Amino acid sequence: MNSEGLILFFLLGLTLVGFAIVFSYFIPRKSENLQKYETYECGIPTYGLSWIQFNVGYYLFAIMFLIFDVEAVFLFPWAVVMKELKMVAFIEILIFFVILGLGLMYAWKKQALKWE
Amino acid sequence: MEDILLKNKLDKEQEYFINMGPQHPSTHGVLRLLVNLQGETVKDLKPYCGYIHRGIEKMCERYTYSQIIHLTDRLDYMSAHINNEAVCLLVENALQIEVSDRVKYIRTIIDELTRIASHQLWWAAAGMDLGALTTFFYGLRDREKILDIFEETCGGRLLVSYNCPGGLMYDIHPNFQKKVKEFLIYFKKKLPEYDQLLSGNVIFVQRMKNVGLLTKEKAISFGVTGPSGRASGFSSDIRKKEPYSAYGNVKFKEILREEGDSLARYKCRIDEMWESMNIIEQLIDNIPDGSYFTKMKPIIKLPEGEYYQRVEACRGEFGVYISSKGEKNPYRVKFRSPNFFNLSALDHMSRNQKIADLVAIMSSLDLVIPDIDR
Amino acid sequence: MFLYDFSELTSSIHNSISSVMSPLATTVVEMVIAGIVFLLFYALVGLILVYAERKICAFFQCRLGPMRVGKWGLMQTIADFIKLLMKELIMIKNADKLLFNLAPFIVIIASFLAIGAIPFAKGLHALDFDIGVLYVMAVSSIGVLGILLAGWSSNNKYSLIGAMRSGAQVVSYELSVGLSLMTIVVLAGTMQFSEIVEAQNTGWFIFKGHIPALIAFVIFIISSTAETNRGPFDLAEAESELTAGFHTEYSGIKFALFFLGEYMNMFIVASIAATVFLGGWMPLHIVGLDSFNMIMDYIPPFIWFISKTAIIIFIMMWIKWTFPRLRIDQLLTLEWKYLLPINLVNITLMALCVLNQWHF
Amino acid sequence: MNSFTKYFSDLFNGIHSLITGLKVTGSYFVRPKEIVTQQYPENRATLKMFERFKGELTMPHNNLNEHDCTACGICEMNCPNGSIEIISKFDVIDGKKKKVLDKYIYHLGMCTFCGLCVKTCPSDAIIFGQGFEHATFERTTLNKQLNKPGSVLKKEVKE
Amino acid sequence: MTNDQLKQFIKNYTTEVEFVDNPYSLECIVNTVHFYNLARVLKESDSTAFDFLYCVTGIDLQDSLGVIYHLESTKLQHKLILKVFASDIDNPEIPSVFDLWDCAELQEREVFDFFGIRFLKHPDLRRIFMEEDWEGYPLRKNYVDTVNIIDLIK
Structure with missing residues (x-):
């Protein structure tokens, strides 16, 4: 029932949000007001664009995440079979961790973990 | 040539301006800051004031001297009583009226209670600005005890209007001394909790440390007084420099720190609360007998000349400048508001800090907007 | 051994339906029933959590909290929900309309997908x-996409910064969540939730795996709080600097949906913590106290599960209402310089424990 | 090595400080007696303001419907906001024309509760009352007449 | 430094000054020509070291507009009131001291806002409290407010 279940929960979310939005699209009273549809910025008109190139700091961490998460995915199958493979798996993962740790140390030393 | 123009234009477009205020939770009132951001970092900011400007200085030119007092309440409403005292002291000094020791003692005690209440609210709001909402309720809970004392004696909670030229509006309430002593016992238990909740907290310390640095030279140059200035090592306590009321009779330390960052400003205020309690303790049992009011002429006329009186309000030096032409109304009144001077340093302090630091710096400066706008 | 087994109940329902209907119709009917149950459960949990948060935070702050609507303000959240439902939906002039509308869908659907994988009791498992562990991690991180879209599409500067922060924060803490769960996977040897719970028959993993499991539990609580954007990690909506962060421009029911999504995410991570670390619906057994264990067995597994979840939710609320918010660089320092290295060492420690049978 | 020990001492000091904070809030959670909430409209019966509380200006009358106000106008002169208006009339008493109070109008909406009127009143005719529930739907209801209809000046003051 | 020494110090610098003995502190009235340089010397000289400008007041004396600078030295603990008057009411101009004391920048903007005194070389001379398009300078004595709240009440 797993695959149907996925569809079911997807549909549930869809229904809840869809119903709520449709409901409050028709039921509440509407009022027209020019100021109402302005962007909120503490009551002052916005100055300049808001969709511009943004600080690289955020992306840097996304890239870091990508590197480490891809490697973390390899850990999952290892974690499951750890109990059976015992020592071999342990030594293998130790090597893996050392490499991963070195990568982290490298990033640390290169100040990549420092927020700019 | 064209290339440079185009590049300039692009740079212009890439600038990211954000308005903080006038309707913003962190400005504690209607102050507007136009912040130029680069990612999360503040490049510079410009304050825009005047949203709550009431022209108090102009109004004062039409009022008699006793009427001015109730307007000073409305400048820095957190140190209402101290502001009142500045005008009263100015008038008394100008007319060379000697008020009784009782008046001086009571004024000093209420001054210090005002200071504690103000710092309690500041502590509450400082925690709230940094996201620890619980502190707000603890601070206000303790402040309520002081406001109750004020209400019983002065009749007002926030804007007490208890001073008048020549003394006080009425004598202290019979319960006053008892209540103040009870409060001291109560608050001595609660103040360590403030430390446990915020001062020692690793998140809080890291958010405040080395944020918004202000050197001593810059603090003097910007005229940053009060706890904010003293955190930079600028010894600006009027209570020590030019003692007024009963400050000459008490022993207390001027809290000074060298670091000049937000954490130092925070700690200065916490220590000032202890010091204020120390001052009250010395005075509360020794209030001398005497009249609470020196009779004055019904219409006060200051002799021609110019007068300046400074007092230590909760956020720094509060000064009143009055130029008199010998009439019952002053010719020109100017209030030296500590917050306006403190605000001028905000741009300098928050450059190259993060936007979250800007909030921390503002809460450590403890700006009260009506005092800036007047 | 167990008094309550829902798999018999569900299979009997399945049999009775399939005896009168075709297989397709059976599936449809079953799905409708399950759907209604989960929808009601979802709404109920949302309402209870909002009420609980208001009441609990009030008690931390020496207040009473809502007291007016109903006895002890019990009806307050329902009243608020009705109010929000009756509010007009405002669409900002400059917003990206499609993405603006899409964002709440993503947040809610992600939380629905995750809630389905939680074992509430033996057999009560959609x-x-x-x-399972990988699946929950995968779908729960879809939610951040909704936040990113909401912040970006609003065309509001506060929202954009909030969304950016949320993005950086969630991707960072995703790692710690994964690694701390993996510590337990090493101990359990499986990623299926039902098996993880069964494996805790002889003792909860937090006791079985002692030190490494405890460290993993603490790290999981911290990083999952961060992943759900709750205080002290609520940088995405940091109200003192960004007014309301990513949902500044949302009004009415759309705002309520984000709000609901946040609470449901909290419930999900708390229930995962309860399942993986605290034995899910397994009762508390103490070796040697047989009569005590007997009494514990009589308490229904669903109650066990809910109470464990509630305790973890309470701890998360306690943390939120005590600490100040972190700054973005502190947040990332905590993750990359503290949690991640500790986590890597911790997994090795756990592997060593498993290898040498040091666990109980 | 130094930075290594610093790393761990920072970690443990941090955790310790966080737990200290949790203890404070937790201790309040288990002590519901510390709750300070006042449920305002419900506690109206027990809620008492202090006697000096400046709620609104009132003019006390004795049971003969007499007040102390001589309509001298000092309070009106001293009020910074013009919230007091005294309307006087001339009555013939013992053959002499005398100024007496006709209406004492008090604009509550303009009052800043500075207390100068009460302080300067030579005959203590006005005091501050404790009423604080001033909310109304219309501004005009905030303009009050303080002397009761038909009230007169007290005898002993008249002499 | 005592008041007499201060007087002597200033007189050595320029003779076009006028002294008033005020019980609070020494007052020194200087013209706009010498003002900036005198202020600079007072701040930078080691024997005066007026590093703390604690109050800037604009004043309208009807025949002239002036600015009063309250100065204090945090090292030597002496005080001085420096006054400078611009007699041209229609176009009053006074040199700005924003580069000597950092706080002067905002304070002078306030004086400009209320009195219309233009501070020469000021980097950002805009109104600070009133709106940009406000007409007139409210704290001048001849300012007539069309909607005067005080008059409305009285």
């Missing part, structure tokens, strides 16, 4: 994948 989606039981053999890669």
Whole structure:
């Protein structure tokens, strides 16, 4: 029932949000007001664009995440079979961790973990 | 040539301006800051004031001297009583009226209670600005005890209007001394909790440390007084420099720190609360007998000349400048508001800090907007 | 051994339906029933959590909290929900309309997908994948996409910064969540939730795996709080600097949906913590106290599960209402310089424990 | 090595400080007696303001419907906001024309509660009352007449 | 430094000054020509070291507009009131001291806002409290407010 279940929960979310939005699209009273549809910025008109190139700091961490998460995915199958493979798996993962740790140390030393 | 123009234009477009205020939770009132951001970092900011400007200085030119007092309440409403005292002291000094020791003692005690209440609210709001909402309720809970004392004696909670030229509006309430002593016992238990909740907290310390640095030279140059200035090592306590009321009779330390960052400003205020309690303790049992009011002429006329009186309000030096032409109304009144001077340093302090630091710096400066706008 | 087994109940329902209907119709009917149950459960949990948060935070702050609507303000959240439902939806002039509308869908659907994989009791389990842990991690991180879209599409500067922060924060803490769960996977040897719970029959993993499991539990609580954007990690909506962060421009029911999504995410991570670390619906057993264990067995597993979840939710609320918010660089320092290295060492420690049978 | 020990001492000091904070809030959670909430409209019966509380200006009358106000106008002169208006009339008493109070109008909406009127009143005719529930739907209801209809000046003051 | 020494110090610098003995502190009235340089010397000289400008007041004396600078030295603990008057009411101009004391920048903007005194070389001379398009300078004595709240009440 797993695959149907996925569809079911997807549909549930869809229904809840869809119903709520449709409901409050028709039921509440509407009022027209020019100021109402302005962007909120503490009551002052916005100055300049808001969709511009943004600080690289955020992306840097996304890239870091990508590197480490891809490697973390390899850990999952290892974690499951750890109990059976015992020592071999342990030594293998130790090597893996050392490499991963070195990568982290490298990033640390290169100040990549420092927020700019 | 064209290339440079185009590049300039692009740079212009890439600038990211954000308005903080006038309707913003962190400005504690209607102050507007136009912040130029680069990612999360503040490049510079410009304050825009005047949203709550009431022209108090102009109004004062039409009022008699006793009427001015109730307007000073409305400048820095957190140190209402101290502001009142500045005008009263100015008038008394100008007319060379000697008020009784009782008046001086009571004024000093209420001054210090005002200071504690103000710092309690500041502590509450400082925690709230940094996201620890619980502190707000603890601070206000303790402040309520002081406001109750004020209400019983002065009749007002926030804007007490208890001073008048020549003394006080009425004598202290019979319960006053008892209540103040009870409060001291109560608050001595609660103040360590403030430390446990915020001062020692690793998140809080890291958010405040080395944020918004202000050197001593810059603090003097910007005229940053009060706890904010003293955190930079600028010894600006009027209570020590030019003692007024009963400050000459008490022993207390001027809290000074060298670091000049937000954490130092925070700690200065916490220590000032202890010091204020120390001052009250010395005075509360020794209030001398005497009249609470020196009779004055019904219409006060200051002799021609110019007068300046400074007092230590909760956020720094509060000064009143009055130029008199010998009439019952002053010719020109100017209030030296500590917050306006403190605000001028905000741009300098928050450059190259993060936007979250800007909030921390503002809460450590403890700006009260009506005092800036007047 | 167990008094309560829902798999018999569900299979009997399945049999009775399939005896009168075709297989397709059976599936449809079953799905409708399950759907209604989960929808009601979802709404109920949302309402209770909002009420609980208001009441609990009030008690931390020496207040009473809502007291007016109903006895002890019990009806307050319902009243608020009705109010929000009756509010007009405002669409900002410059917003990206499609993405602006899409964002709440993503947030809610992600939380629905995750809630399906949680084992509430033996047999009371909608989606039981053999890669359950991985699945929950995967779908729960879809939610951040909704936040990113909401912040970006609003065309509001506060929202954009909030969304950016949320993005950086969630991707960072995703790692710690994964690694701390993996510590337990090493101990359990499986990623299927039902098996993880069964494996705790002889003792909860937090006791079985002692030190490494405890460290993993603490790290999981911290990083999952961060992943759900709750205080002290609520940088995405940091109200003192960004007014309301990513949902500044949302009004009415759309705002309520974000709000609901946040609470449901909290419930999900708390229930995962309860399942993986605290034995899910397994009762508390103390070796040697047989009569005590007997009494514990009589308490229904659903109650066990809910109370464990509630305790973890309470701890998360306690943390939120005590600490100040972190700054973005502190947040990332905590993750990359503290949690991640500790986590890597911790997994090795756990592997060593498993290898040498040091666990109980 | 130094930075290594610093790393761990920072970690443990941090955790310790966080637990200290949790203890404070937790201790309040288990002590519901510390709750300070006042449920305002419900506690109206027990809620008492202090006697000096400046709620609104009132003019006390004795049971003969007499007040102390001589309509001298000092309070009106001293009020910074013009919230007091005294309307006087001339009555013939013992053959002499005398100024007496006709209406004492008090604009509550303009009052800043500075207390100068009460302080300067030579005959203590006005005091501050404790009423604080001033909310109304219309501004005009905030303009009050303080002397009761038909009230007169007290005898002993008249002499 | 005592008041007499201060007087002597200033007189050595320029003779076009006028002294008033005020019980609070020494007052020194200087013209706009010498003002900036005198202020600079007072701040930078080691024997005066007026590093703390604690109050800037604009004043309208009807025949002239002036600015009063309250100065204090945090090292030597002496005080001085420096006054400078611009007699041209229609176009009053006074040199700015924003580069000597950092706080002067905002304070002078306030004086400009209320009195219309233009501070020469000021980097950002805009109104600070009133709106940009406000007409007139409210704290001048001849300012007539069309909607005067005080008159409305009285």
